[in-house]
Amino acid sequence: MSKTLKSLRGFNDVLPQDTYFWNQTLKTLEQVLDQYCFNEIKVPYLESTSLFARGVGEATDIVEKEMFSFTTNDGESVSLRPEGTAGTMRACIEHGLSYNQEQRLYYFGPMFRYERPQKGRYRQFHQLGVEVLGIRSAALDAEVLIMLQQMWQALGIDEYVTLELNTIGSAENRADFGKALVAYLESYKDQLDADSQRRLGSNPLRILDSKDERTQKVLENAPTLEDFISEESKAYFAELQQILTANGIKFVVNPKLVRGLDYYNDTVFEWTTTRLGAQATVCGGGRYDRLVEILGGHSTPGFGFGLGYERLLLLIEEVKGRLTTPNADIFIINDGDVAAKGLQVASALRAAGLRVLNNTAGGKLKKQFTKADKSGARCVVIVNEDTLANDIIVFKDLATGHQEVVAIDDFVAKCKV
């Protein structure tokens, strides 16, 4: 026998028993998006590597070590998308959707990152993302956060997530802070972990995210980004907080929150949970007013988020339990040589709006009843010789055991109401 093939590490199948939960949850989210007048955009999974290097940032974790990149037969370097914003912006610029107009977009689909797989962290995972283009206002930032809060409520998980919020100011503010941080950290260089030492020259702000204890100790007395935020950014952040409070949105200001992507400015946020261990962030996002320009478009403000879909499902499952696929309303037993009639009855019941499992496999009556029980269907309809002769069927409610013989037409009519 040849060796059985397995899926790649970190690449998951979504099995039939899980797809109902998956799809229903997505439907709930899409209903909320619809109320906020968002339109879906579908962009390719594979893009030029340079898009992510420019869009996400050369010195970010994602581009430095998490991308699935390869060279095509033509010698072009391409990458599976590690996130959705860069590709969405590329599409908007390419199709003239960003210049001088407003867009309210969302996408859903797989993202790919070469990470060490563990619970809530995979190499192929899914994100629901939202991008709003053409608006720079605290009110818009607040509206998107209010929408997320509404999503958590619709899913019944709002009490298990916390909104963490920060402002990272403008690119200039961060450049000034970066210089001051490097100046301070240079004198403690030996005490920093290797990654952080390297980042001194490439992306000093990412040092703040270091999980290394000694590095964190050194950082205790370092200058803080807060001291470099401009008055304009401070006022913007204050207004955002005021609007959120007036709309009943609770949040925690976390001055340490900087996010791992280069394109953000001003507002950054994460929704975190204490219920998923180390993979605590369910959703993250922020404002990106320079990204479109960085990618070659006209300067256009943007705001958006990425929601980790598998983590969301894990959280729902953890705190509420999962939705299970509903069973059939009716199981049709084909008693005898009645296949054609069985299909006619099934069609009539489906047209009446019922979910029907028709046993086309036939078999002995007793075996078919066992199958009906196993299927979890609520009721059984028996199609037999009498059905062929007189258009009558046997109906049995499996829960109560109640059984009766009825004319097909009467039964279908009764099912409709």
Ligand code: ATP
């Ligand atoms: P983390 O700190 O957990 O690595 P991140 O900052 O890399 O997250 P983002 O790039 O902001 O994550 O992506 C948005 C969301 O996508 C995350 O908050 C998370 O819920 C989800 N996510 C990110 N990477 C993965 C992954 N490898 N597997 C599953 N979900 C992921």
Ligand code: MG
């Ligand atoms: Mg990550």
